[in-house]
Amino acid sequence: MDAGLQVRDLHVRYTDGTWALRGVDLDIGAGASVAVVGESGSGKTSLLKALLGLLPDGTEITGRATFAGHDLLAATPPERRRLLGSVVGYVGQDPYASNNPLLNVGRNVAESWRAKGLRVGAERIADTLQRLAIPEPRRTMQRHPHQWSGGMLQRGSIAAATALAPGLLLADEPTSALDAELADRCLDDLLSTAPTALVVTHDLRLAARHVDMIAVCYAGRLVEVGRRDALLDRPQHPYTRALLAALPVRGGGLPRPLPGTPPDLRAPDSGCAFAARCDCSVPACRSRVPSLVDGVACDAIAS
Amino acid sequence: MIRRIPGGGGWLSQAAVQALVSLLGASLLVWALLPLAPGDPARRILEGQGIEDPTPAQIEGLRTELRLDRSIPEQYVSWLGRAVRGDLSTSWTDGSDVRTELLRRAPATALLAVTAIALALAIAVPAALLAARFPGRWPDTATRGVALLGSAVPSFVTSLLLLQVVVVGFGWGSTLTRGTISDVWLPAAALAFALAATWSRLLRASLLEALSQPYTAMVAARGASRTRVLVRHALPNASVPLLHAVGLGVGALLGGAAIVETVFTWPGVGRYVVSAVQRRDLPVVQGFAMMATLVYVTVSLSVDGLSRLIDPRLRAPA
Amino acid sequence: MTIPLPLVADTGARASRPAGWFERVVSTTSGRVGAGLLVVVLFLVIVGPVLHEHDPAEVAFGRSLESPSREHLLGTDQYGRDQVARLLDGGRRSLIAGGLVLGGVVTISLVAGLAAGLGGRLLDAAITRTIDVVLAIPSLVIALAIVGALGPGFWTLVVALVVAQWASMARLARSLVLAAVRRPDVLCARLAGIPSWRIALTHVLPGTIAQLLAVATLELGSVIVAIAGLSFLGLGVQPPQAEWGSMLSGARGVFTIAPWLLAGPTAALLMIVTAANLLGDSLRDALDPSTSTISRGTP
Ligand SMILES: Nc1ncnc2c1ncn2[C@@H]1O[C@H](COP(=O)(O)OP(=O)(O)OP(=O)(O)O)[C@@H](O)[C@H]1O
Ligand code: SF4
Ligand SMILES: [Mg+2]
Numbered sequence: 001m002d003a004g005l006q007v008r009d010l011h012v013r014y015t016d017g018t019w020a021l022r023g024v025d026l027d028i029g030a031g032a033s034v035a036v037v038g039e040s041g042s043g044k045t046s047l048l049k050a051l052l053g054l055l056p057d058g059t060e061i062t063g064r065a066t067f068a069g070h071d072l073l074a075a076t077p078p079e080r081r082r083l084l085g086s087v088v089g090y091v092g093q094d095p096y097a098s099n100n101p102l103l104n105v106g107r108n109v110a111e112s113w114r115a116k117g118l119r120v121g122a123e124r125i126a127d128t129l130q131r132l133a134i135p136e137p138r139r140t141m142q143r144h145p146h147q148w149s150g151g152m153l154q155r156g157s158i159a160a161a162t163a164l165a166p167g168l169l170l171a172d173e174p175t176s177a178l179d180a181e182l183a184d185r186c187l188d189d190l191l192s193t194a195p196t197a198l199v200v201t202h203d204l205r206l207a208a209r210h211v212d213m214i215a216v217c218y219a220g221r222l223v224e225v226g227r228r229d230a231l232l233d234r235p236q237h238p239y240t241r242a243l244l245a246a247l248p249v250r251g252g253g254l255p256r257p258l259p260g261t262p263p264d265l266r267a268p269d270s271g272c273a274f275a276a277r278c279d280c281s282v283p284a285c286r287s288r289v290p291s292l293v294d295g296v297a298c299d300a301i302a303s
Numbered sequence: 304m305i306r307r308i309p310g311g312g313g314w315l316s317q318a319a320v321q322a323l324v325s326l327l328g329a330s331l332l333v334w335a336l337l338p339l340a341p342g343d344p345a346r347r348i349l350e351g352q353g354i355e356d357p358t359p360a361q362i363e364g365l366r367t368e369l370r371l372d373r374s375i376p377e378q379y380v381s382w383l384g385r386a387v388r389g390d391l392s393t394s395w396t397d398g399s400d401v402r403t404e405l406l407r408r409a410p411a412t413a414l415l416a417v418t419a420i421a422l423a424l425a426i427a428v429p430a431a432l433l434a435a436r437f438p439g440r441w442p443d444t445a446t447r448g449v450a451l452l453g454s455a456v457p458s459f460v461t462s463l464l465l466l467q468v469v470v471v472g473f474g475w476g477s478t479l480t481r482g483t484i485s486d487v488w489l490p491a492a493a494l495a496f497a498l499a500a501t502w503s504r505l506l507r508a509s510l511l512e513a514l515s516q517p518y519t520a521m522v523a524a525r526g527a528s529r530t531r532v533l534v535r536h537a538l539p540n541a542s543v544p545l546l547h548a549v550g551l552g553v554g555a556l557l558g559g560a561a562i563v564e565t566v567f568t569w570p571g572v573g574r575y576v577v578s579a580v581q582r583r584d585l586p587v588v589q590g591f592a593m594m595a596t597l598v599y600v601t602v603s604l605s606v607d608g609l610s611r612l613i614d615p616r617l618r619a620p621a
Numbered sequence: 622m623t624i625p626l627p628l629v630a631d632t633g634a635r636a637s638r639p640a641g642w643f644e645r646v647v648s649t650t651s652g653r654v655g656a657g658l659l660v661v662v663l664f665l666v667i668v669g670p671v672l673h674e675h676d677p678a679e680v681a682f683g684r685s686l687e688s689p690s691r692e693h694l695l696g697t698d699q700y701g702r703d704q705v706a707r708l709l710d711g712g713r714r715s716l717i718a719g720g721l722v723l724g725g726v727v728t729i730s731l732v733a734g735l736a737a738g739l740g741g742r743l744l745d746a747a748i749t750r751t752i753d754v755v756l757a758i759p760s761l762v763i764a765l766a767i768v769g770a771l772g773p774g775f776w777t778l779v780v781a782l783v784v785a786q787w788a789s790m791a792r793l794a795r796s797l798v799l800a801a802v803r804r805p806d807v808l809c810a811r812l813a814g815i816p817s818w819r820i821a822l823t824h825v826l827p828g829t830i831a832q833l834l835a836v837a838t839l840e841l842g843s844v845i846v847a848i849a850g851l852s853f854l855g856l857g858v859q860p861p862q863a864e865w866g867s868m869l870s871g872a873r874g875v876f877t878i879a880p881w882l883l884a885g886p887t888a889a890l891l892m893i894v895t896a897a898n899l900l901g902d903s904l905r906d907a908l909d910p911s912t913s914t915i916s917r918g919t920p
Contacts, residue, residue: 052524081526090524097517101616102539115527144615160525328754336770455894457846459853459869460887463876471877558761562850566873577854580769588769595762603757 003030003068005168005196010063010073012046012055012220017266020046022220022273023063025292028213030068030167033197035207035228037243038217041262044200047217048170051198052090053080067168067196085116089166091190093173095153099145105129105156106141112163132159132189151182155189162193169194173201184209204247208232216240219263219273226295236296238278272298314618318607322600329596333589334382338375340585345371347585352398391590396582401590405572409594411482412571415564416556418491420549423498430499431506436533438511446503453500458559462493462566482570490567494560498552505548509541516540543610550606557595646903655899662893666712675703677710677863688881695885698871708885711863718779718858719844723837725783726790730833733787734794735825738802739817748795755788764847768856778857782847786840790833797832801825835904842897849890865889 005028012021020043028034036044049055051065051072065072070083084090092098099108106125113120122138129137132155145153154174161169174190175183183203187210191197201207207214214231216224216239224237235241248255260277271286272278278285280300290299337344345365349357366372370381385392391401430450434443456464469489470476480486510533513519519532527535561573568574572591579587611617646652670677689696695704737748755763767781801807807824811817849866851857858864860871865886872882 054520054523081528084524084526086526090521092517092521094517098521100518100522100536100540102614104615111522111527112525115522115525115531146616146619157521324750325754325757328750329758332754332758333766336766340770451895451898452891454898455842455891456887457850457866457890457894459850459866460883460890463869463873463883464887467876467880467883554759555761557759558765559850561761561765562854565854576765576769577856580765580854580856581773583769583772585769588766592758592762592766596758599759600757 003167004028004032005067005198006065007047007051008064010047010050010065011061012043012050013060015056015058019220019265021050022269024220024222026215026222026225028196028198031195032213033191033194033199033211034213034215035204035211036198036200036215036217037202037204037207039243039258039262040202041265042217043220044217045172046220048090048172048198048200051170052084052088081116085112085166086164087166087168089161089164089169089194091154091158091161091169091171091174094177095148095150095157096145096177098157099153101145104142104144105148105153108145109141109156109160109163112160116164128159128163129156131193132156134159151178151186154178154182154186158186158190158193167195169197171197171199174199175206176202180206204243216243220265221273221297222292223274223297224295225292236301237298238280238300239274242277314611315608318604322604325600326596329600330383330386330593331379333592333596334379336585336589337382338378340583344585345369347395348393348398351393351395351584386593391593392586394579394587395584396579401586404575404587405590405594408570408572408575411569412560412564412573414482414484414487415490415494415560415569415571416553418487419494419498419556420552422491422495423502423552424549426495426499427502427506430503431510432533432538434503434507435510435514435537436529443507446507450500450504453496454504456497458493458497459562459566461496462490462563465489465493466566478567480567480569486569490563490569493563493566494556498555502545502548502552506541506545509544510537513537513540539613543614546606546610546613550603553602554599557599646900649903651899652903655896655901655903658892658896659900662712662889662896663716666709666716669709670706670713673706673709675706677702677706678861688879696879696881698868698879698882699875704868704882704885707863707868708865708889711858711865711868711886712889714775714858714862714864715845715848718775718782718848719841721779722782722786722844722848723840725779726787726840727830727833727837729783729787730790730794731826731829733791734798734829735821737795738798739821739825745795748791752788752792752795756792760785760788761847761850764851765856768851773851773856773859775858775862778848778851781851782844785847786844790836790840793836794829794833797829798825801828839897839901839904842894842901845893846890849886 005026007024007026010021010024011019013019024043024047026034036047038044046055050061053072053075055061061073063073067088070087072080072083072088075083099105100111103111106122109125109128110120112128113124122141125141126137129141134140134152134155140148140152148156154177158174169190171190175186178186183206187199187206190199191210197211199207199211204214208228211228214226214228215222216231216237218239224231224235224240231240232244235244242258245256246258258277263273263276269289271288272281272290275281275285280298282300285299288299290297343362345362346357349361349365354361363372370378373381389402391405393400394404430446434446437443466478466489470478476486476489480490514533514537519536522536523529523532560571561577563569564571564573565577572594576588576591579591647656684697695708697703698707733748733752737745763785764781767784768777771777771780802811802825804824807820810820810824845865848857849864849869852864852866853870855867855870858867860867868886869883872879872886876883
């Protein structure tokens with residue numbers, strides 16, 4: 001039995017017919033951290049929500065996902081509630097939006113226990129906040145979220161998400177609401193509290209400084225997965241290369257934005273989804289959907 | 304437990320001053336009906352007291368006493384002075400003291416209004432919770448249908464239908480009410496129907512709004528049940544808009560109760576005022592308008608205060 | 622050069638929508654049903670009395686309280702008057718009164734809004750204060766008080782409801798004017814030294830009127846209910862003139878023996894208010910995409 005996260009052939013289809021995920025395979029060894037990058041609408045949030053079981057009612061989900069022997073997709077609602085918080089933790093994007101504005105931060109953190117029917121004292125909450133280096137937690141936790149600074153509140157959210165020491169931490173753009181310096185510190189804190197982590201981010205550069213692996217998402221599929229350095233130094237998939245080319249480089253002039261628009265996610269599969277925007281596409285690309293081989297989903301590269 | 308509100312005292316005094324200014328302005332408008340209405344107030348008062356043909360001397364005497372012979376601003380100030388001291392003059396029809404008459408009927412109206420609001424909340428909150436728990440499914444569709452009906456049927460129609468079906472049809476209750484607790488249900492239900500309709504839809508919308516916010520997803524991601532997310536997190540956040548709607552509802556009841564009280568012959572302020580309006584008994588109408596405004600302003604003030612207690616962001620210095 | 626005006630004034634973050642909201646309203650089911658109901662009611666009330674042969678005021682004691690028949694589809698009342706004729710006649714009166722009330726409300730609001738938005742700080746403060754004061758008195762209480770001072774009747778009813786309802790509309794008008802004043806074209810006109818009254822007429826008025834009229838249409842239901850309510854209490858339209866509320870009031874004494882008298886006016890009120898509510902729902906969504914049921918419906 002593997003202790004890490006395994007995702008197999010995960011499909012997600014919303015009630016309006018949008019295929020947000022079209023077969024995602026992902027393995028994260030226990031203790032590793034992965035950054036999921038990709039442009040807006042590529043399915044990153046849908047992946048996290050599927051693993052958390054928080055997709056809207058009526059969404060079709062197929063495939064398998066297990067973590068440390070727990071089946072994340074087949075879990076019944078009560079089983080899932082037991083997993084959430086204690087086995088799988090979640091950190092959101094905007095710390096102000098992800099805290100209940102009516103409760104003080106202490107009570108927001110306490111929800112990590114109370115949501116599961118556990119009791120918790122002020123001492124325990126303060127200790128949890130203390131772990132993330134929040135100064136004077138006993139006093140500051142009496143204040144409401146809007147009275148906290150963004151960076152501190154996001155650390156508070158991380159403290160809450162990891163309060164019950166979940167083995168897997170899922171984070172959806174946890175730093176996009178913070179400025180660069182804070183973002184670095186927060187991501188550091190987040191990854192140091194989490195054994196295994198899946199972090200969605202827009203910021204490839206930031207991710208590059210912290211994670212072990214990078215997964216590139218395009219139109220509901222992972223098109224390239226690899227160790228951080230290898231992927232950044234020798235990107236193989238045309239989309240990954242385009243993403244890296246679109247990053248601004250000091251002294252490199254204006255970055256080259258990726259031309260074209262993402263495909264229609266409601267349309268049925270017809271060949272490689274990236275074909276319309278791909279520099280290297282050949283006619284065969286439009287008839288066969290490439291599968292992930294050796295960490296790359298591109299027939300032109302594989303052959 | 305009394306919670307200390309940071310900066311709360313400052314807000315309260317400021318809001319109280321504003322409320323007083325509103326009351327003062329309202330008093331000017333209400334008083335202005337007197338010079339606008341045809342007829343001589345002094346003569347009407349004397350006639351109301353049973354003096355069929357008041358002599359010019361009697362009229363002059365009363366005019367001097369009420370300062371009706373002074374300039375317009377002086378007339379207002381003296382009227383206001385008496386109103387503030389609780390002297391709302393006497394009825395033009397039977398010479399009775401307006402304040403005494405209004406206060407005598409106030410408890411019945413208060414009982415009716417409070418019951419109606421409690422009943423409406425008791426219907427609206429569970430209905431909205433159900434609708435928000437199953438959006439787009441049958442509990443939602445059903446409450447939406449009933450709510451559409453409820454907000455479309457005027458209270459006098461509801462009252463007549465209730466009388467027709469419940470009293471005449473089933474033989475429960477009676478068409479003549481006496482203003483007691485055992486009688487209050489039918490008129491209160493007539494008033495509550497429309498309120499519950501609006502409130503349930505409003506609360507449902509606010510609940511769904513809260514459920515679309517990241518903080519509810521966050522609580523769910525920590526393992527909270529749907530019910531807990533809905534009741535412990537979404538509901539408190541949705542209660543502030545509902546509170547304001549309840550405040551507006553009180554305003555609507557202050558006028559709207561008159562109709563239902565008339566249909567059910569409920570011995571409250573509303574029915575008294577309707578007959579006063581029919582007889583153009585201005586002091587009664589003015590006294591009622593001032594009393595209703597006082598209640599409404601107080602309720603609005605309390606709604607604002609309660610909202611600040613619930614939502615700490617409202618307490619933040621702007 | 623003319624700068625095209627957005628039909629709906631730009632209020633803050635909300636994107637301005639050049640026309641199109643009518644189409645948006647009609648494109649929703651509730652908008653279509655609401656508009657359809659309104660057209661049916663208007664048609665019946667305008668054309669109905671011409672086609673219907675009975676005179677609403679024709680008293681026939683011999684045929685009082687007859688139950689519905691071919692001759693009298695909704696039966697007759699205590700005085701033997703045909704209920705269909707009275708329903709149509711009363712509807713016409715209600716709609717005329719409602720139209721007058723809304724016309725008055727929109728006119729006053731426009732004047733108050735323009736004066737507050739363009740007339741300088743002092744005038745704005747005075748008007749805003751007045752609006753606040755009027756809003757501090759429950760509107761039905763204002764209406765009752767005015768009827769109490771002037772005595773019941775058709776015109777008192779119209780005046781009372783205008784005075785009772787103008788304040789909230791004026792508040793809306795003021796905010797629309799203030800938003801319009803911040804538009805670039807209006808700023809340019811001001812800088813170019815064009816007098817305020819001309820700016821008001823050419824740049825601010827058209828968009829504001831359109832928006833106010835749209836909101837006013839939605840108020841038609843509640844105004845007609847207020848008219849019916851006051852008439853029901855004997856404080857509005859006076860007998861023998863027909864009106865839905867006063868018809869119900871007349872039925873009150875005899876409804877145990879003639880329950881059919883409740884049917885017509887009840888159905889009529891229900892139809893017009895439902896029409897206004899449905900139209901209101903879809904218009905709100907059309908004007909403000911952030912509260913649309915589509916985005917609200919997904920949890
Ligand atoms: N509830 C929903 N119903 C229908 N379609 C949805 C829903 N949520 C997301 N989608 C669609 O699914 C696709 C993937 O969305 P998702 O939120 O997973 O993308 P993302 O990669 O997280 O994008 P972003 O970087 O903008 O957050 C998008 O096309 C989106 O429009
Ligand atoms: S499969 Fe073809 S179209 Fe797709 S990325 Fe590779 S080369 Fe481009
Ligand atoms: Mg996302």
